[in-house]
Amino acid sequence: MTTAPPxxxxxALALGAVAGKGRPGSSRIACPLPDGGLLxxxxxxxxxxxxxPDLLAAPDLTxxxxxxxxxxxEVVQWLRGWREDHERAAAYxxxxxxxxxxxxxxxxxxxxxxxxxxxxxxxxxxxRPDAEDPLTPNWRRMPVGYHGRSGTVRxxxxxxxxxxxxxxxxxxxxxxxxxxxxxxxxxxGGPVPGPVGIDDAADHVLGVVLLNDWxxxxxxxxxxxxxxPHLGKSFATSISAWVTPLDELSAARVPLPAHDPAPLPYLxxxxxxxxxxxxxxxxxxxxxxxxxxxxxxxxxxxxMVAHLTSGGAGLRAGDLLGSGTVSGPERSxxxxxxxxxxxxxxxxxxxxxxxxxxxxxxxxxxxTATAPARDGGRVALGEVRGRIRGA
Numbered sequence: 001m002t003t004a005p006p007x008x009x010x011x012a013l014a015l016g017a018v019a020g021k022g023r024p025g026s027s028r029i030a031c032p033l034p035d036g037g038l039l040x041x042x043x044x045x046x047x048x049x050x051x052x053p054d055l056l057a058a059p060d061l062t063x064x065x066x067x068x069x070x071x072x073x074e075v076v077q078w079l080r081g082w083r084e085d086h087e088r089a090a091a092y093x094x095x096x097x098x099x100x101x102x103x104x105x106x107x108x109x110x111x112x113x114x115x116x117x118x119x120x121x122x123x124x125x126x127x128r129p130d131a132e133d134p135l136t137p138n139w140r141r142m143p144v145g146y147h148g149r150s151g152t153v154r155x156x157x158x159x160x161x162x163x164x165x166x167x168x169x170x171x172x173x174x175x176x177x178x179x180x181x182x183x184x185x186x187x188x189g190g191p192v193p194g195p196v197g198i199d200d201a202a203d204h205v206l207g208v209v210l211l212n213d214w215x216x217x218x219x220x221x222x223x224x225x226x227x228x229p230h231l232g233k234s235f236a237t238s239i240s241a242w243v244t245p246l247d248e249l250s251a252a253r254v255p256l257p258a259h260d261p262a263p264l265p266y267l268x269x270x271x272x273x274x275x276x277x278x279x280x281x282x283x284x285x286x287x288x289x290x291x292x293x294x295x296x297x298x299x300x301x302x303x304m305v306a307h308l309t310s311g312g313a314g315l316r317a318g319d320l321l322g323s324g325t326v327s328g329p330e331r332s333x334x335x336x337x338x339x340x341x342x343x344x345x346x347x348x349x350x351x352x353x354x355x356x357x358x359x360x361x362x363x364x365x366x367x368t369a370t371a372p373a374r375d376g377g378r379v380a381l382g383e384v385r386g387r388i389r390g391a
Contacts, residue, residue: 009370010034012249012379013076013083014207014242015041016104017060018094027059027102030094031079032242032382035086037093044082044092051078061105061206061243065189065317069203072189076245100157101241104209105187105318107153110237111308112183112213112322113145115299117257119327120144122339140261143299143307145324148213149234153320156240156384162361162391163235165219174391177217177344178359181325182282182292182335182367185211186301187243188319194309198269201302204315207245208276210367210384211322212238217338217358237322242382244371246301251372252277254295263303266310273300276371278381280326282335283366284359287350292326292335294369361390 011032018038019027031039042057044050051074055064064072082089114120117135124134138144154160164174190204213233220232253274262268278294304321325335334340337358340348347355359365366385373379 009378009380010373011036012242012244012371012373012381013079014244014248014382015061015064015075016242016382017102018099018241019102021098021100029056029058029061029064031083033083033086033089033093037096038099039079039082039089040092040094041079044089047092051075060102062318065105065187065206066191068190069206072206072245073247076247101155103153103155103239104241104243107150107320108316108318110148110150110153110320110322111145111304112148112233112237112324113143113299113304114139114324115143115297115304116324116326116335117298118296118329118333119325119335119339122327122334126338126343140259140298141263142267143304145304145308146228146233148237148322150320152234153237153239154386156238156382156386158238158386159389160214160236160238160386161389163216163219163231164391165216165231166222167218168222175216175219176358178388179215179217179337180282180359180365180367181213181215182280182290183211183213183325184276184278184294184297184323185209185239186304186321186323188305188315188321189317191314191316193314194312195266196305196309196315198267198302198306201305202246204305205246205301207243208249208278208381209243210240210280210369210381212365212367212384212386213322213325214238214386215336215338217343236386238384238386239320240382240384244379244381248374248379249276249278249371251374256300257296257298259298266306267303269302273303275300278369278371280335280367280369283368284348284356285350285364286366289348289350290332290334290340291328292333293328294323294326296328297323297326359388361388363388
């Protein structure tokens with residue numbers, strides 16, 4: 001179900017849902033244990049009179065997200081003790097075999113942002129090489145984003161079919177420029193009407209998933225002028241099975257890059273805005289091709305929430321925000337094939353002499369990530385993987 005983390009890391013405390021492979025019955029909420037096993041959270045809460053047993057006996061996290069921050073913070077605090085007590089937790093371990101991850105929550109709305117300056121610069125240099133500034137005039141003034149399609153968000157391991165669409169004038173067919181995008185996803189809860197103030201936004205972010213925003217570049221490029229992505233992005237978005245609570249990533253909160261100009265008041269918190277020091281890794285067919293650093297994101301998840309709701313839109317349990325592609329300043333940190341191959345100009349060499357400018361049928365993309373742990377060391381976030389299936 002998951003790729004084993006490096007020896008210096010342990011699985012982060014996280015929440016997700018699993019079901020029995022090929023067996024009838026509902027899924028159930030689970031939590032990864034430090035040794036790689038899974039804890040049956042619902043059964044534990046019921047038997048041991050834990051907090052909110054009715055919410056934790058649900059088939060996924062949707063009801064917990066609906067209950068809001070006080071509920072999920074109490075649950076996370078309670079689970080910390082059980083994860084550390086291996087002997088007591090043993091009675092509530094799930095079987096090591098026969099389990100498959102399911103989508104950890106019902107996705108309500110999905111918005112994908114464009115919050116990494118290096119990625120935005122690279123895209124500008126590729127598509128507007130003669131522009132005075134590769135960034136558009138609005139980019140440093142607001143978290144730019146677009147509304148995606150929540151119905152095609154899939155859990156890790158789900159195959160991804162190559163989409164078809166209009167690649168140019170009078171040209172309809174299978175995508176020839178299929179790409180991945182390495183992102184963080186922010187899982188929201190605590191339904192509330194908008195706007196949400198910047199200092200209240202963290203109370204609506206349960207936690208983080210890894211997110212692969214699969215992209216059909218040729219379809220995207222032709223359709224995007226003037227309104228932006230549509231079919232080039234809507235065919236599939238993959239997320240990890242485990243939501244790592246934001247409270248578990250407190251040691252990973254770091255200052256954002258300096259903002260120039262200063263954000264408007266509705267995007268300026270009372271305390272300095274914080275990003276996330278999370279190191280991502282992208283493997284194609286088992287080979288590391290990129291190590292994007294999320295600490296370089298220009299906008300924080302709280303700023304994304306504040307901007308998203310500033311026009312009056314409210315939040316629903318299960319809203320999902322994508323950070324946008326995470327890219328570092330060097331090629332080894334670029335978070336998409338668009339950048340790694342510089343739009344097809346520079347092939348990415350794989351083992352055995354194979355090379356890629358775009359993803360081919362049968363390719364498997366696996367994204368992993370680690371972050372500083374609350375008590376020292378590092379924790380591994382849940383991976384996200386997907387294999388390309390032919391059109």
